[in-house]
Amino acid sequence: MSQTPELVVKDLHVAVEGKEILKGLSLEVRKGEIHALMGPNGSGKSTFANTLMGHPRYEVTHGDILFKGQSVLEMEADERSRAGLFMAFQYPVAIPGVSVANFLRTALNARLAPAATNGSGAPPAKRGIPPKEFRSLLQEKMKLLRMDDTFAGRYLNDGFSGGEKKRAEILQMAVLKPEVAIMDETDSGLDIDALRIVADGVNALAGPAMGVLLITHYQRILNYIKPHYVHVMVDGRIQLSGGAELALELEARGYDFVREGKEVSAS
Numbered sequence: 001m002s003q004t005p006e007l008v009v010k011d012l013h014v015a016v017e018g019k020e021i022l023k024g025l026s027l028e029v030r031k032g033e034i035h036a037l038m039g040p041n042g043s044g045k046s047t048f049a050n051t052l053m054g055h056p057r058y059e060v061t062h063g064d065i066l067f068k069g070q071s072v073l074e075m076e077a078d079e080r081s082r083a084g085l086f087m088a089f090q091y092p093v094a095i096p097g098v099s100v101a102n103f104l105r106t107a108l109n110a111r112l113a114p115a116a117t118n119g120s121g122a123p124p125a126k127r128g129i130p131p132k133e134f135r136s137l138l139q140e141k142m143k144l145l146r147m148d149d150t151f152a153g154r155y156l157n158d159g160f161s162g163g164e165k166k167r168a169e170i171l172q173m174a175v176l177k178p179e180v181a182i183m184d185e186t187d188s189g190l191d192i193d194a195l196r197i198v199a200d201g202v203n204a205l206a207g208p209a210m211g212v213l214l215i216t217h218y219q220r221i222l223n224y225i226k227p228h229y230v231h232v233m234v235d236g237r238i239q240l241s242g243g244a245e246l247a248l249e250l251e252a253r254g255y256d257f258v259r260e261g262k263e264v265s266a267s
């Protein structure tokens with residue numbers, strides 16, 4: 001694990017509408033590592049995820065985010081995702097009129113397009129993945145995630161059940177092969193079977209080529225996705241880090257002992 005981390009977050013401070021939410025967050029994620037980020041409601045987990053992806057409402061007031069050795073602070077959200085950062089949202093949006101297959105093909109072609117054509121105003125290169133090749137890639141990934149064939153033809157997230165939305169996101173991850181994937185509460189609202197499918201999907205994809213940052217409230221998903229590290233965020237900062245056993249301790253003891261530890265260390 002001596003390789004340079006894919007993602008380096010250094011003393012990150014972030015404000016939303018003038019209010020400081022993240023107050024000095026540092027974290028490193030290498031390929032092949034699974035990090036779980038836990039913490040009470042409102043501690044800033046989603047703020048962190050949105051900031052990583054370049055949501056314009058989140059203002060970085062101090063610190064830096066390096067992805068593959070380069071600061072991403074000046075990069076737009078779409079540039080970050082083309083570079084290989086991926087985010088599965090807590091509340092994915094529906095895109096009526098755009099099928100899952102079309103959406104994924106467009107997204108993959110954007111990811112494959114050479115960086116030089118980005119932002120230059122030139123039309124995107126006509127190359128991209130040939131339709132036939134794309135269809136077999138999609139079929140292979142859908143099989144891996146045990147998804148029904150008809151799924152690809154449905155409009156993205158339009159009328160999808162909670163579980164289907166989550167699966168669609170995992171499918172997107174499988175097709176785009178990001179270097180670092182951030183998942184915000186991908187486990188919420190999943191029944192046991194769907195949870196296992198999502199977890200199997202993440203495990204199948206998480207190999208040496210991808211690092212994962214999994215934001216979750218529940219120890220439950222960590223029974224299926226074994227994290228290498230567990231971090232607890234309190235009040236905009238990672239207050240405590242440990243191994244997989246830390247999640248079990250949190251389940252048993254709640255967050256109070258972390259908060260108390262924070263007060264002790266602050267005094």
Ligand SMILES: Nc1ncnc2c1ncn2[C@@H]1O[C@H](COP(=O)(O)OP(=O)(O)OP(=O)(O)O)[C@@H](O)[C@H]1O
Binds near residue numbers: 016039042043
């Ligand atoms: N766009 C925004 N406008 C105003 N306040 C915001 C905005 N986004 C986040 N906040 C505030 O930042 C704080 C952290 O919110 P965030 O959503 O990051 O927490 P979280 O740890 O993801 O919580 P949860 O576990 O409930 O998902 C909250 O007090 C929230 O109200």
Ligand SMILES: [Mg+2]
Binds near residue numbers: 046047
């Ligand atoms: Mg959240």
